[in-house]
Amino acid sequence: IAKENHARIFEPFFTTKPVGQGIGLGLATAASIVRGCGGRIDFETEPGRGTTFRVELPGRSASTEAPASAPVPNQPKSKYRVLVVDDDVQVATVIARLLAQRFDVDTMHDARAAIQRLRESPQRYDAILCDVSMPEHDGPEVYVTVVEAKPELARRFGFVTGGAFTARTRDFLRDTPVPTLTKPFTADELATFVLARAESSTSAR
Numbered sequence: 001i002a003k004e005n006h007a008r009i010f011e012p013f014f015t016t017k018p019v020g021q022g023i024g025l026g027l028a029t030a031a032s033i034v035r036g037c038g039g040r041i042d043f044e045t046e047p048g049r050g051t052t053f054r055v056e057l058p059g060r061s062a063s064t065e066a067p068a069s070a071p072v073p074n075q076p077k078s079k080y081r082v083l084v085v086d087d088d089v090q091v092a093t094v095i096a097r098l099l100a101q102r103f104d105v106d107t108m109h110d111a112r113a114a115i116q117r118l119r120e121s122p123q124r125y126d127a128i129l130c131d132v133s134m135p136e137h138d139g140p141e142v143y144v145t146v147v148e149a150k151p152e153l154a155r156r157f158g159f160v161t162g163g164a165f166t167a168r169t170r171d172f173l174r175d176t177p178v179p180t181l182t183k184p185f186t187a188d189e190l191a192t193f194v195l196a197r198a199e200s201s202t203s204a205r
Contacts, residue, residue, distance in 0.1 A: 122152060
C-alpha cells in the first residue's frame, strides 16, 4: 500500500481501483465491525511485498459474565428525516450508519418503490440522497418522475456518485441544478451535504 494512502485505508468509499472495479467498502466495513466490538485493526505493509492486517479483539473467560456495555455518548440529533435510495444494500447501509448519529434515516433499494413512497408522502423526508447509477430507474429518472408530481421535493434531492457517467447522465447533471456528492467523502462531508439539502427545503416552506 503506497505511503500516501495509509491515512485513508479504512475510509468509506476510498479506493485505488479503477471506476467500476471497487467501491472502497471492504476495509471500511471490517474496521467498523472490529471497532464496534471494542477491538482494533491495524496493518503493516511494504510496497512490492504485501500487506498484513492484524485484528485484536477483547476476550473474556467462559466462566465470567460479559462486562456491561460502555455508555454511548449522547449525540445531538437534528430534527430532519433522510431517505437514502441506493440499489447496493452495502453502500446504503454504510451511508445510513454514517448519518444515523445526526439524522433519522430510512433506506430503500428499489427505485420504483422509492418513487411511489415519495409521491404518496411528500412531506415525510427533509432530504433525499439518491445514487446516480441504478438499474431500471437511475437517479435522474427518480428525480424527474418525483419532481414532476411533487415539485416541492426538488430542493430536497442530492445525488451520490462514484463518477461513472453515461453521456445522458452527464448532460442531465450539467443542465439540472441537483447538488452532487462524489465518492470518496468523509462522514462530515456527507452530513454537511445532507444538512444543506434539509435546511434548504425547510427555508422554502
